[in-house]
């Protein structure tokens with residue numbers, strides 16, 4: 001197997017740019033028709049892991065023509081206060097999408113908070129009703145990182161039907177939805193986690209390996225099948241001996257790139273596509289809200305014309 005050359009790096013930039021261009025056209029059209037998309041990001045407390053994400057959300061939303069507002073709450077906020085703020089946003093017609101940045105402080109029950117977001121404004125697909133849609137093979141609004149990871153695998157041109165895929169990590173927001181999305185596409189999916197007996201034995205069977213654990217260099221070259229596609233979802237801050245810090249993934253890219261046929265770099269891989277999918281989801285949510293307006297206020301003729 002030849003070592004990976006430069007164009008086998010599965011870069012997120014071009015995939016993200018294509019998605020953002022599509023979102024931009026859709027946002028422009030919706031705005032012209034009187035439905036301006038607006039995404040609100042909720043952060044509770046100071047979380048370094050969220051800062052990069054929110055900064056990129058703001059920058060790309062601006063590029064796509066989507067209004068963006070960041071609402072930062074103090075770490076002492078109670079769950080009740082946060083729920084009340086979310087209910088206010090649900091009822092505000094100017095706000096068309098809401099994302100709750102994770103993690104939130106331990107005293108706030110994240111599941112209850114995600115369920116407080118109205119499903120029609122749930123741009124991250126984390127409301128139980130939204131995540132349930134994925135089980136029913138309705139895939140147009142999936143959790144952003146999971147959808148981004150699958151989008152990158154598709155960019156290899158590999159046929160997902162019958163593809164042997166291993167997902168390492170089974171969190172609700174990343175690993176599990178990846179497994180469901182891939183099952184819907186016809187892949188044969190194995191999910192590994194911290195109790196898996198031989199991670200290496202499973203990982204080595206994979207034609208496509210997804211890694212979402214949060215442990216730098218967990219996946220080494222001897223755990224990867226020659227010619228596989230490796231999607232590295234990890235975003236870990238690493239401090240260098242000189243005191244500076246950088247972002248690394250969960251895969252030992254230096255060694256794995258000698259074995260794999262495709263590998264997503266960190267940074268520059270899944271991250272930028274995650275942001276693009278969030279904006280695409282914002283338009284999916286807006287279109288669902290418009291369908292409700294049409295169904296509620298449209299005359300029969302107008303409803304037919306819009307279809």
Ligand SMILES: NC(=O)C1=CN([C@@H]2O[C@H](COP(=O)(O)OP(=O)(O)OC[C@H]3O[C@@H](n4cnc5c(N)ncnc54)[C@H](OP(=O)(O)O)[C@@H]3O)[C@@H](O)[C@H]2O)C=CC1
Nearest residue numbers: 145169170171174193194212213214233234235270271274
């Ligand atoms: N690129 C992006 O857009 C995003 C990147 N991330 C990054 O992805 C990574 C994972 O995030 P997230 O899913 O939220 O993290 P979680 O901590 O919620 O989940 C980690 C998962 O890894 C599993 N795990 C832990 N140790 C091992 C091990 N030794 N072998 C196999 N599995 C193990 C855990 O299993 P168990 O529960 O059984 O312990 C758990 O399912 C992080 O680095 C995060 O920063 C996250 C969101 C977005």
Ligand SMILES: Nc1nc(=O)c2c([nH]1)NC[C@@H]1CN(c3ccc(C(=O)N[C@@H](CCC(=O)O)C(=O)O)cc3)C=[N+]21
Nearest residue numbers: 049050052053056100101102145267268269271272274
């Ligand atoms: N509800 C919720 N959903 C998330 O998806 C979520 C979250 N909370 N909390 C934090 C983590 C982390 N995360 C990132 C996404 C993109 C980049 C990103 O764009 N990274 C770029 C830029 C890196 C840089 O500028 O240094 C890259 O990897 O190339 C980073 C981090 C999403 N997360």
